[in-house]
Amino acid sequence: MKNFYYLAVVLFSIMITSCSVDHTNETLTITEAEKQNLNDLFDRSSFGEDEEEDESCITVNLIAGQNHVAGTVTVDIIDGNFVITYSTNEDWLIYGTHLSINNCENDDFPTTGSGNPKVGHFEYSTDSDSGVTEVVYIIDASDFEDRFCFAAHANVTGPTGGESAWAEGEDFPGKNWAMYVEGSILDCDTEDPDDEDPKK
Numbered sequence: 001m002k003n004f005y006y007l008a009v010v011l012f013s014i015m016i017t018s019c020s021v022d023h024t025n026e027t028l029t030i031t032e033a034e035k036q037n038l039n040d041l042f043d044r045s046s047f048g049e050d051e052e053e054d055e056s057c058i059t060v061n062l063i064a065g066q067n068h069v070a071g072t073v074t075v076d077i078i079d080g081n082f083v084i085t086y087s088t089n090e091d092w093l094i095y096g097t098h099l100s101i102n103n104c105e106n107d108d109f110p111t112t113g114s115g116n117p118k119v120g121h122f123e124y125s126t127d128s129d130s131g132v133t134e135v136v137y138i139i140d141a142s143d144f145e146d147r148f149c150f151a152a153h154a155n156v157t158g159p160t161g162g163e164s165a166w167a168e169g170e171d172f173p174g175k176n177w178a179m180y181v182e183g184s185i186l187d188c189d190t191e192d193p194d195d196e197d198p199k200k
Contacts, residue, residue, distance in 0.1 A: 093131030116174030
């Protein structure tokens with residue numbers, strides 16, 4: 001049921017959020033086959049009001065201006081893809097995002113000589129003129145055996161005005177306050193609900 005819930009969230013988010021890959025200027029979207037798969041899942045499932053939401057594989061705060069929790073960044077692995085979601089709290093809007101993800105090897109993040117991240121060189125980015133409350137990235141996870149690291153940056157606006165925001169995690173070696181997050185695919189529930197036998 002966890003996969004049903006997140007697939008529903010992903011489909012809805014993709015419909016309202018355009019995520020462009022910085023270096024190709026293409027739109028991140030799902031294929032027709034994936035859309036059909038989502039439709040099939042909806043036909044076979046129902047959502048009760050009392051059903052508890054399963055936690056994401058990773059959930060960290062989205063920290064704005066070093067001192068404000070502007071929302072969360074979550075990671076799930078669904079059908080062999082990372083689903084990375086930026087969500088804001090009330091009173092905060094996202095006007096742009098930058099995302100980089102790698103195998104946690106040395107020098108995988110684009111950085112300056114002093115170790116500060118170069119967000120303009122991150123592999124993925126989005127822009128919004130009017131501001132949004134959620135941005136979703138779907139990224140192929142097949143090249144990752146276990147460990148993964150990601151740096152999730154956002155330009156946000158809230159009660160304190162415009163701020164730079166980062167997913168809360170480990171500090172980059174540079175002198176600014178940028179952060180990255182480390183995770184393990186093995187710690188995530190990647191089980192396909194179709195593989196589960198309800199009679200067992």
